[in-house]
Amino acid sequence: MKLRMTQNSLRLRLSQSEVAQIGAGQRVEEAVAFGNAAKQSLAWALVPSHDAKKVSAHLDEGEITVTLPVATARAWAVGNEEGLEQSQALGNGNCLRIIIEKDRV
Numbered sequence: 001m002k003l004r005m006t007q008n009s010l011r012l013r014l015s016q017s018e019v020a021q022i023g024a025g026q027r028v029e030e031a032v033a034f035g036n037a038a039k040q041s042l043a044w045a046l047v048p049s050h051d052a053k054k055v056s057a058h059l060d061e062g063e064i065t066v067t068l069p070v071a072t073a074r075a076w077a078v079g080n081e082e083g084l085e086q087s088q089a090l091g092n093g094n095c096l097r098i099i100i101e102k103d104r105v
Helices: 016-023 071-077
Strands: 004-007 009-016 030-032 042-050 056-060 063-069 083-091 092-104
Touching: 004 042, 009 063, 016 030, 016 056, 016 071, 042 071, 056 083, 056 092, 063 071, 063 092, 071 092
Parallel strands: 009 092, 042 063
Antiparallel strands: 004 009, 030 042, 056 063, 083 092
């Protein structure tokens, strides 16, 4: 799963096998190490959740977690729609644009 971030935009691009995992209700995650200590890594995950009402993202202790409703994950995984997009209000008039896409290859 590829991660791209720019100007309050978060984009996840999933391989076909990762899309299948999400469709099956499974978590997909990646990480990049910048050193040997646990605090020296950045991790990101896409998580189907029965509790989620919409696509949302949060950052906690070096991990970006994007959650989406299980039903949305299943429908997207088997459908023809290439991407999902959601804006998340951050306060003070700012928002985070969250984009989840299928890799074509």
